[in-house]
Each structure stands twice: as structure tokens, then as C-alpha cells.
Amino acid sequence: MLTVNHLIFLSAILFSIGAVGVLVRRNPLIMFMSIELMLNAVNLAFVAFARYLQNLDGQVFVFLILTVAAAEVAVGLAIIVALFRQRETIDVDEASILKG
């Protein structure tokens, strides 16, 4: 029997992998992908609870998170492209000065 705990454990594992990804990688594109992975883990938890509680509010929240993720990725990638134009590198350690 598939319980809500199975899904929450999977969600916790995926979220932790995403957090480690943000910490260990210095490429902002991959850090961004790790953030997307963390958002996906949260989505999985929402859908799992929506099924457990037999209430669809969780699925509506996932829909809203999808929209926010799309907007966030568009703006974030535009910032990375602008950073690359400015400095010819996208290593995050090189981009520690706020004022270009």
C-alpha cells in the first residue's frame, strides 16, 4: 500500500539533493537546475498531501508554483546572460561584486 509517508520521504530526499547541488556547484546554471529540483520536491509533497487529504487545494498550489517557477527561470536566465555579457564568465565566485 502506497502511503503518504513514502512520498514525503522521496520528496525529502529530492529536496536534500537539490540543496546539496546548490552548495557544491559553482556553475549558476546548475545551481538554478538544483533550485528547480527543490521546487519539484515541494510539488510532489503538495500532490501527495492532496491525495491523502482528498482535497484538491494542493493541486491548485502546484499549478501556481509551476507559474512562479516559469517566471523565475526566465528572469534568472536573463540575469545569467547579462552577467556573462559583462564578465565573459559565469562562475558565481567571480560575481561577488554587486556593482558591475
Add this chain to the structure above:
Amino acid sequence: MELAIFYLFASIAIVAALGMVVLRNAVHSALSLAVVFVALAALYVLLNAPFIAAAQVMIYAGAILILFVFVIMLLSPRVDQGAGALKWQRPLAALCGLVFAVELAIVAASALLPTERGPFTPERLAEIGDVQAVGALLFTDFLLPFEITSLLLLVAMVGVIVLAKKR
């Protein structure tokens, strides 16, 4: 049967997620992330959420990942050198991640879940349809958040144009 499908897709998702973090080449990471998205979409189907599964494949695997691949192609970043600024950063990060995962698991295992259930039993969902039920909620109870997301997308679009415009 349900549990076997869950373990299959859960292991695919975890292995692909680890691959995304570990692989050196950014394109390989993006492809691993696509595998994670599709495995999670399969789990959403298992959880009686076909609308979310379809949206997941269309928006995450379709739109967001294509955007990532375009930017990787545009910037053609060198293969990640690996070594961060600090020598002990990686083992420390792995340790922190492990501690964090254990903490989350303990909290999840010891949480008291409410016993009160909503009206959408699997039978009722099969009767009225998942997409219809979610759509009805979006246009009644969640109408204001739904409209605000359109404003959010507009703001994001304007922001991206301003950021990416040649000066």
C-alpha cells in the same frame, strides 16, 4: 503493484537527481533533470493527478528545460572546473545535505497527520474528472491568485526584455 511502480519511478528520480548534481557537463545535467521531471510526472499519474502530470511535462520538461538548454548553448560554458573556493566545501556540503535529509525524514515520520478528509475521494474524482475539479477550483475559490499569476507572468516578461535588451 502500486508500490512497485512507486519504487521504480522513485529510484529513477533519485538516480537522475544525483546525476544532475554530479555530472560535469551542463548539457548532461539538463538531460538528467529532464529524466527527473518525467519520472515525477509518472508519479503524479499514479497519485490521481493527471492534470498536474500533463502540466509538469509541458511546462517543466517542455518550456523550462528548453530555456535552460538554449542558455547553455548560447553561453557554451566550459566544463565545470569542480574545485570551489574552499577545499573542504564539498564534503561539508554533502554532510549538511545528509543531516538535512535525516531531519526532514524524522519530522515527516513523527508528524501527526489530520484525519479529517476532504470531499474528493478517488471515486468522486473518477466520476467528475480531475481536470474539471481542479479547473472549477481555480475559477471559484482560487480566482484571485489565478488572476495574479497572469500579472506575475507579465512582470516577468517585461523584466526579461529589459534585462536582455542591448544597451
